[in-house]
Amino acid sequence: MKLDVVLRAEDVSPENLKGKTAVAIDAFRATTTVITALEKGCRAVIPVLSVEEAEKKREELSALGDEVLIAGERKGLKIPGFDLGNSPREFKEVFLKNKIIILTTSNGTRAIHGSEGAERILIGAFINCRAVAEVLASKGEDVVFVCAGRLGEFSLEDFLAAGAVTHYLKKRAERSLEISDLLIAAEKLFQCTKEDLPGFLGTGKHGKYLREIGFPQDIDHCCALNTSDIVPEYINGVVKI
Amino acid sequence: MKLDVVLRAEDVSPENLKGKTAVAIDAFRATTTVITALEKGCRAVIPVLSVEEAEKKREELSALGDEVLIAGERKGLKIPGFDLGNSPREFKEVFLKNKIIILTTSNGTRAIHGSEGAERILIGAFINCRAVAEVLASKGEDVVFVCAGRLGEFSLEDFLAAGAVTHYLKKRAERSLEISDLLIAAEKLFQCTKEDLPGFLGTGKHGKYLREIGFPQDIDHCCALNTSDIVPEYINGVVKI
Numbered sequence A, B: 001m002k003l004d005v006v007l008r009a010e011d012v013s014p015e016n017l018k019g020k021t022a023v024a025i026d027a028f029r030a031t032t033t034v035i036t037a038l039e040k041g042c043r044a045v046i047p048v049l050s051v052e053e054a055e056k057k058r059e060e061l062s063a064l065g066d067e068v069l070i071a072g073e074r075k076g077l078k079i080p081g082f083d084l085g086n087s088p089r090e091f092k093e094v095f096l097k098n099k100i101i102i103l104t105t106s107n108g109t110r111a112i113h114g115s116e117g118a119e120r121i122l123i124g125a126f127i128n129c130r131a132v133a134e135v136l137a138s139k140g141e142d143v144v145f146v147c148a149g150r151l152g153e154f155s156l157e158d159f160l161a162a163g164a165v166t167h168y169l170k171k172r173a174e175r176s177l178e179i180s181d182l183l184i185a186a187e188k189l190f191q192c193t194k195e196d197l198p199g200f201l202g203t204g205k206h207g208k209y210l211r212e213i214g215f216p217q218d219i220d221h222c223c224a225l226n227t228s229d230i231v232p233e234y235i236n237g238v239v240k241i
Helices: A030-039 A051-063 A088-093 A108-114 A126-139 A156-172 A181-201 A205-212 A216-223 B030-039 B051-063 B088-093 B108-114 B126-139 B156-172 B181-201 B205-212 B216-223
Strands: A002-006 A021-025 A044-047 A068-074 A100-104 A120-124 A143-147 A233-235 A238-240 B002-006 B021-025 B044-047 B068-074 B100-104 B120-124 B143-147 B233-235 B238-240
Touching: A002 A156, A002 A181, A021 A108, A021 A126, A021 A156, A030 A044, A030 A088, A030 A100, A030 A108, A030 A120, A030 A126, A030 A216, A030 A238, A044 A108, A051 A068, A051 A100, A088 A216, A108 A143, A120 A126, A120 A156, A126 A156, A126 A216, A143 A156, A156 A181, A156 A205, A156 B181, A181 A205, A181 A216, A181 B156, A181 B181, A205 A216, B002 B156, B002 B181, B021 B108, B021 B126, B021 B156, B030 B044, B030 B088, B030 B100, B030 B108, B030 B120, B030 B126, B030 B216, B030 B238, B044 B108, B051 B068, B051 B100, B088 B216, B108 B143, B120 B126, B120 B156, B126 B156, B126 B216, B143 B156, B156 B181, B156 B205, B181 B205, B181 B216, B205 B216
Parallel strands: A002 A143, A021 A120, A021 A143, A044 A100, A068 A100, B002 B143, B021 B120, B021 B143, B044 B100, B068 B100
Antiparallel strands: A044 A238, A120 A233, A233 A238, B044 B238, B120 B233, B233 B238
16 A cells, blocks of 8 residues: 655645545645535535636535535635635534535635545545544555645645655555555654644644634634544545545 | 855755855765764765766876876766775775775765855755764854755655754854855754654654665665864865865
8 A cells, every 4th residue: 555745735736646545735725624514414516616616616515405605715715705614613603403504715625626636535634533544444445635825835744744644544454555655754854843733833834824814713713633533535626524 | 143044956056156155965975974084084076966977086086196096976886897885884995095086976076066156055964964064163254054865765864963053153153154044954953863864863764774675774874963173165076175
């Protein structure tokens, strides 16, 4: 079972993904938000790339009688006119049961779309990293972690979350794992920092930015290990449990 | 003082390097070999990209009366007909005083050439990482670590050596450092693994390969921290102290 990681959504190519399981990761915050929303009972999350697409999709689904919320951020802040931003804590506070969420974010939705071409696309974050490892182990397919990155750059938290899943996979040790050097680095780094992820990730660019724009508690929420056992999957444009 | 890292020689661009100090790193083994050779008293190392270039340069310099050795590897092994391979331990055992070495390797010489365009190009490895940090601190210019990578892929040891230099720079703490997220990861990883670098790097692809082809002791030599105080510089095609 081969495991590799791609550092930015931009770097992924369909040939990289063919026949493999992709794990899309945007730990701060899109994939954490998706998992949190599905935990709260929403029916599905539809990741889209643009604000216009989100609004159009809402009209379409509302016309079909679905209960729809649009959510998302630009520069970390809620998009004007949207129901929700991209803070997972917001999603904990609203009634989501059976609703559909249409989500557009700067990086995470691109990681999910960029994973198209893989055999299977799972949604990963720190909050479900052990559960993702369980699913990967049960499938036994080769894996590519698709880190969203941040505005085209490396993202410390996504890299570390890929390391976290790898860490739990290694602990199971049921299969022989062929781990790429980048992922060896990520896994070791997770081992060294797992006792204080918010402290370590708070030194990174995105951690600093989230504090600056008023979301310091999101860092704690996003860094809480294994608070969720669900592993959402993206199939035909829709993320569901 | 901004610090960043490029993971493969292929990824560097002149715009990245303008006005900055580049530190070319191929810890396993080319830059370690260059430092070792200069420690042993050789006059200069000339990194070239091809076997043909090495042979031509030797003829040219020999005709001028210089004492010249040609050295290098392909697939880790000494090039047929060459005086030396790319094992730093070989260079410790031969008489090098005042000789010129022409070196061609699979990755390291490309990292050095790829750094052209920088204000200054230093040669770094684990064996001189503290000394490199001292020079960087004294200059105060922005820094890009140019990791050679390995056959176009990420190299665990080069990444970690960039983290090692950053670690010693941070310890000096004389200047405010703006460290990129990738380099934050590398520095932390170095902190966590520095007590057993050969053990950790032996789990990487290149470490395994060096053992396979009969150079296990090179790993120890290349991982020995701060055994050298020299910081070679590449100027006009030539590496010298």
